[in-house]
Amino acid sequence: MYTNYKNKRNMNTLLSRYFGVLLLVFLFTACEEKPVEPITITAEDFHTSVNNVTEVMIHDIFSPPQASRIYAYPNVAAYEILASKASDYNSLATQLTDFEAIPEPATTEHLNYELAALVAHMDLSRRLVFSEDMITPYRDSLYQLWNTKNPTEYTTSKTYGLAVAEHVAAWMDKDMYKETRTMPKFSVITDDPSRWQPTPPAYADGIEPHWNKIRPFVIDSAAQFKPVPPPAFSMDKSSDFYKELKEVYDISESITKQGDDAEEIAIAQFWDCNPYVSVTRGHLMFATKKITPGAHWIGIAKIASRNAGHDVMETMYTYTKTSIAIADAFISCWDEKYRSNLVRPETLINEHFNDNWQPILQTPPFPEYVSGHSVVSGAASEALTSIFGDGFSFVDDTELPYGLPVRSFSSFRAAASEAAVSRLYGGIHYRAAVDNGLVQGKNIGRFINASLKMKINNSQASN
Structure with missing residues (x-):
């Protein structure tokens, strides 16, 4: 009896020790950190983010000037975060009007600058x-993926990215955009034919x-x-203005007779970039949506960056510099448009040459001079x-x-020249x-x- 009791007690002791060891193993395993994966952000992630913005702008039908603003500010924010850790790139603080340096991160430990820039x-x-x-579903899917990986x-990188976004947003909100939303419409009541x-x-x-x-x-x-200034308005047949008006009409008539195979028509349609083309079917009017001129050049920036094999920093440098140039170009162009306030060819051709004439491209709703x-x-x-050098060819x-085929160019300047003359072929601008x-x-x-010192020792710069 005593022997059985002793054996039973020994067995209980062994079992207790066994389960104790199991408990320790369980607790140790439970306390171990889950394995984490490094989060890698590539140039393609930024291409995707920019593409998403373009798609939303097409859906929302932003005007060309508005679209230029939408590209510029996010690019500046992403560039600033990336440049803060890149030894061969400068901050845009004090280089852009009223723009101050972004905040320093609370900690650089576990900070992924590329992820923060994308955020x-x-x-x-x-x-x-x-x-x-x-935009939010794509963003949230990335957040979930990143949170699972690491x-x-x-968390560290997202927090910093949002802090920089807030800083840039505060600067953005002082650019007079909100104030212009409440300013009066443009008055067109006039007897002046020009x-x-x-x-x-x-x-x-x-x-x-x-x-x-x-x-x-x-x-x-x-x-x-x-x-x-544009040529002085005059319907005198010997005037420069009349000759330019007649040129628009004659070119349109000539290329229309050639049919859809005319190269000039292909050029006009390729560079149309009208975000809102009104289509009338009987009593029904609807719109076809496309990219803006700025969006087309942002697309070219993407093509060039991919062809050059750019990394994340180089990609955002390209997007940022290009979008800043586009944004300032629209401000400058629109300043002249509503100063000269010049009549479009369509109005005068319908009145003086042919009341049934229509331009190949739909005339956009703002004054003619200069061509945006x-x-x-x-x-x-x-x-x-300045980034890729002259003679950089691309498709x-x-x-x-x-639904339009590709076009090939020997340089960015060659593409710009074709884009410009496309407006004459399209019948919406004078020479x-x-x-x-x-x-x-x-x-x-x-x-x-010449003004922006973004990349240090940029040997490719060409003016």
Whole structure:
């Protein structure tokens, strides 16, 4: 009996020790940190974020000037975070009007600068569009993925990215955009035949008549690169203005007779970039949506960055410099548009030559002089040339989603020249608006190249 009791007690002791060891193993295993994966952000992640912004802008039908603003601020925020740890890039603080240095991170331990930059880009993009719900699902899916991979790195980097976004947003909110939303519409009541009038089919009001009040990024003022005046309005057949008007009509008639195979029509359609084309079917009117001129050049920046094999820093450098040039180009261009307030070819051709005539492209709703696409293309091409050099050839597939074939260019400047003349082929601009607008844009781009010291020892810079 005593022996059985002793054996039983020994057995209980062994079992207790066994379960004790198991408990210790369990507790030790439970306390172990879960394995984490490093979070890698690539240039393609930023291309995707920019593409998402473009898609939302198409959906929301932002005007070309508005779209330029939406690209610029998120790019600046992302660039600033990346440049803060890059030895060969400078901050834009004090280089951009009224822009102060971004806040320092609370800690650099577990801080992923690329992730923080992408967070800032997505957050500011979300703030700048109407359809936030088109951006947040993608953002939230990334947040969930990053949190699963490495919650500490994700939390630290997200916190910093949002802090920088808040800093840039505070600067952004002082650029006069909100104030211009409450300013009066552009008055078109006039008997002056030289003044702009709304054009068919929508007869829309003039878009963004107060855009020259928006704070520029680099140029001193909206009027700094004021172009030479257009030819004096005159319907005298010997006047320069009449000759330019007749040229628009004659070119349109000539290329229309050639049919859809005309190269000029292909060029006009490729560079149309009208975000809102009104289509009338009987009593029904609807719109077809496309990218803006600025979005087309942002697409070219993406193509060039990919072709050059750019990393994250180089990619955001390209996007940021290009978008700043585009934004300032629109401010400068719109300053002239509502100063000269010149009538469009369609209005005069219908009145004096052919009341059934229609331009190949739909006339956009704002004054004629100067050509916005010419100014923007000139500025963007100079910014891109300063990064990649002259003679950088590329295939432009930006318009493929809209059913248009690719076009090839030997340089950014060659693309800009074609974009400018496309407005003449399309029947929506006179020759002076095209030529002088391109010069204006190139001057803006060269000024930005000379003023912004973004990349240290940029040997490719070419003015």
